Amino acid sequence: DAQAKDSLISVYATSNDSEYRRNIVLLSAFGTALEDGASLRLVYQPRIDLGSRRCVGAEALLRWNDPTLGDVSPAEFIPIVERTTLAKPTTAFVLDTALRQLAAWQACGVSLPLSINISATNLDEDGLVAAIAAALDAHNVAPDMLEVEVTESAMMENSAQSLARLEALAATGVRVAIDDFGTGHSSLAYLQTLPASVVKIDKSFVDPLDTDDARSRTVIATMISLSKKLGFRVVAEGVETVGAVDTLTRMACDEAQGYVFARPLEAQDVLPWIARFNGDDQMPPLPHREAA
Ligand code: C2E
Ligand code: MG
Ligand code: MG
Ligand code: MG
Numbered sequence: 001d002a003q004a005k006d007s008l009i010s011v012y013a014t015s016n017d018s019e020y021r022r023n024i025v026l027l028s029a030f031g032t033a034l035e036d037g038a039s040l041r042l043v044y045q046p047r048i049d050l051g052s053r054r055c056v057g058a059e060a061l062l063r064w065n066d067p068t069l070g071d072v073s074p075a076e077f078i079p080i081v082e083r084t085t086l087a088k089p090t091t092a093f094v095l096d097t098a099l100r101q102l103a104a105w106q107a108c109g110v111s112l113p114l115s116i117n118i119s120a121t122n123l124d125e126d127g128l129v130a131a132i133a134a135a136l137d138a139h140n141v142a143p144d145m146l147e148v149e150v151t152e153s154a155m156m157e158n159s160a161q162s163l164a165r166l167e168a169l170a171a172t173g174v175r176v177a178i179d180d181f182g183t184g185h186s187s188l189a190y191l192q193t194l195p196a197s198v199v200k201i202d203k204s205f206v207d208p209l210d211t212d213d214a215r216s217r218t219v220i221a222t223m224i225s226l227s228k229k230l231g232f233r234v235v236a237e238g239v240e241t242v243g244a245v246d247t248l249t250r251m252a253c254d255e256a257q258g259y260v261f262a263r264p265l266e267a268q269d270v271l272p273w274i275a276r277f278n279g280d281d282q283m284p285p286l287p288h289r290e291a292a
Helices: 002-013 017-036 074-081 087-107 128-138 152-157 160-171 203-210 214-229 242-250 267-278
Strands: 040-049 054-066 070-072 114-117 146-151 175-181 198-201 233-236
Touching (some): 054 074, 054 267, 074 087, 087 267, 114 175, 128 146, 146 152, 160 175, 198 214, 203 214, 203 242
Parallel strands (some): 054 114, 146 175, 175 198, 198 233
Antiparallel strands (some): 040 054
16 A cells, blocks of 8 residues: 555665665565464563562563564564554554463463563554553553653654653553663753653663773763652663672662573563562462463
């Protein structure tokens, strides 16, 4: 249709020839993947509270294993897909899958808040807030169990209307997080005006904690303390070492997420992982593995 053709043209306009061909192949295959759903799944990366050292949530991340293309990284397909009309069904799939899983864990007696990632273009049209409310309702999940991550740069590009939609979302009780914080170069004064309650500090600010570069330590320590003073909950992303965990704990960062704790986990591995990590004898008996 005309709209799909427009999206292809806009992808073409910003790509060279071979990129263009790869993008067309990816878009077409991803469209099929969304229709049958069989090659798409979510994986879940634990979020750890640094004060209590307990798992307090997880981020749902999309995975695509195409029968012919193999594993394609979201870092490759999301930037292409989100510029097309496929952005909406992609987020619908993620929302439905995440909430279905959340409800299943809840039925096992485990209350695990989840965050999902959305694209800037999801905020370009009406319907997102209603779709989220409807999905929460359908799966009987409370709004405060869901967090929606939007990148800092996406928030900066957004129109007043998109921001109003984000505000409407926050008003429903769903938490909004600013993802990849620090890469969008917005001012904290601007961030303060956003309807977000969580900032996720980008990995690029966390990595230098493993060096003895004093200036980059000062930068992240300042980001953490200013964000907290502005009332945000602060999460460090991409934490890979025990040393960085210790430094972030000393800097009073609220939460951390990264390979040092866990890689993104397959759905059936999440509850066993949490039980082991939290060392919690009070955990209800684990259900046996079910097909994802
Ligand atoms: P993000 O939302 O900032 O997610 C964090 C990325 O860092 C994930 O990559 C995660 O697997 C990776 N990561 C986590 N801890 C570590 C670590 O300690 N070291 C390293 N090197 N990497 C770590 P992933 O899953 O490949 O996703 C890449 C990006 O794709 C995401 O960045 C997000 O922007 C986008 N994305 C993923 N799933 C979705 C989705 O369902 N919807 C949308 N709109 N975007 C998604
Ligand atoms: Mg994210
Ligand atoms: Mg991020
Ligand atoms: Mg990222």
